[in-house]
Every structure is written in C-alpha cells, then in structure tokens.
C-alpha cells in the first residue's frame with residue numbers, strides 16, 4: 747500500500763508525490779518538528795496538529811491528501827507561506843536529532859513537495875474553524891521530542907523500533 751499526496755492545479759511537474767508507507771512515515775517525521783516549532787497562528791497550529799495526527803504510524807492507516815483539501819482561508823497567502831517555511835525548515839534537517847534516524851529519501855520528497863506547494867494556488871473555504879485556536883491539549887508538547895501531542899499523543903512515543911523507510915514507489 748502506498749499513499750499519494752497531490753496538489754490539484756499546481757503548475758509543478760510532477761504534481762503528485764507517491765510514497766510507500768515507510769516513505770510516508772519519513773515524510774511526516776521530517777515535517778512534524780518543523781511545523782510544531784514554527785506554528786504561531788491558529789491556522790498554523792492546526793496544520794501542525796493535523797501533521798502530527800497524520801504522522802501516527804501506530805494507527806496503521808495512512809492516507810495521502812490533496813493540498814486543495816486543506817481548509818485555506820482568506821489569509822491563504824500567509825498560510826501557503828507557512829507551509830513553504832515548514833518544508834524549507836524540514837529540508838535543513840531540523841529535528842532529526844530528536845527523530846533518531848536519518849530518512850535517506852526525505853530530501854527528494856521535500857523538494858518535490860515544495861515545488862508542488864509553490865505552484866499551487868489555494869481556494870479559500872468558508873467556516874472551516876481554522877481561524878480559531880486548536881484545543882490547548884493538542885498543542886502541549888512532548889517533553890522528550892518537542893512535538894505537539896495532537897489528538898493521539900506524541901507520535902514518536904512508544905514506537906516499537908526505528909526502521910529505515912523503504913524507497914518511494916516510483
């Protein structure tokens with residue numbers, strides 16, 4: 747099983763990032779610390795929580811998503827800029843010391859995804875609720891890893907074993 751992350755309408759080629767489950771782990775593993783450490787506004791905090799919730803490998807279910815499915819608001823230029831900052835910070839290796847392994851293919855994933863996001867123009871939605879701060883419990887940080895707890899607790903706690911992610915599908 748794999749997961750495909752898309753950006754409908756992006757000008758980037760390719761316009762999709764297809765990852766194995768191990769690759770999906772790595773993708774979220776590198777994005778989460780950057781998102782948690784950069785997030786400040788309610789929308790940014792909610793995106794960080796979404797990434798943390800999505801990065802829970804022990805839930806056993808991964809899904810790709812399309813960037814158009816994110817609840818962009820009228821402030822989408824700032825929101826898109828935040829997403830790009832998260833990808834850029836992740837690309838620097840931010841948080842890898844806390845992660846405990848070096849995802850070998852993460853740089854390629856991030857480069858492709860950054861191009862997809864940069865070429866994507868969000869369409870604002872109404873009444874998403876993302877203009878209100880998230881549940882304060884969801885943005886409490888794990889003392890060991892610094893990640894938000896999200897809805898399910900720190901995704902790096904209690905992992906059975908570190909494993910090297912498998913290569914991408916394509």
Ligand SMILES: [Zn+2]
Pocket residue numbers: 888889890891892893900901902903
């Ligand atoms: Zn933790």
